[in-house]
Amino acid sequence: MVLYSRDPEADRAFLRGILCWNYVDAGRGWLIFKAPPAEVACHPIDGEPSHELMLMCDDLDETRRQLAERGAEFCRPVEEARWGRVTALRLPGGGELALYEPRHPRP
Numbered sequence: 400m401v402l403y404s405r406d407p408e409a410d411r412a413f414l415r416g417i418l419c420w421n422y423v424d425a426g427r428g429w430l431i432f433k434a435p436p437a438e439v440a441c442h443p444i445d446g447e448p449s450h451e452l453m454l455m456c457d458d459l460d461e462t463r464r465q466l467a468e469r470g471a472e473f474c475r476p477v478e479e480a481r482w483g484r485v486t487a488l489r490l491p492g493g494g495e496l497a498l499y500e501p502r503h504p505r506p
Contacts, residue, residue, distance in 0.1 A: 404493065475497075
């Protein structure tokens with residue numbers, strides 16, 4: 400995955416310091432982060448195709464608390480959906496990163 404950002408250095412610091420993701424320095428300022436395991440779902444859309452990145456957690460309330468203690472800013476309130484509970488983090492470079500506690504069957 401690639402995160403496009405208005406402030407890549409700040410987003411790299413966020414991934415290191417707030418999410419605590421491990422990384423390697425690939426040279427010339429490029430940091431490659433180890434992301435958590437992922438699941439992929441394909442949904443129909445009438446408009447232009449797009450992608451959405453959503454991180455999963457086992458306990459949304461506890462994860463929000465821990466991330467807030469590290470300085471994360473949440474830009475959406477927790478919402479209840481049929482498939483899980485979801486919120487979003489504000490990335491320093493201007494983007495959002497969704498975070499959810501799944502309630503759907505998992506592989």
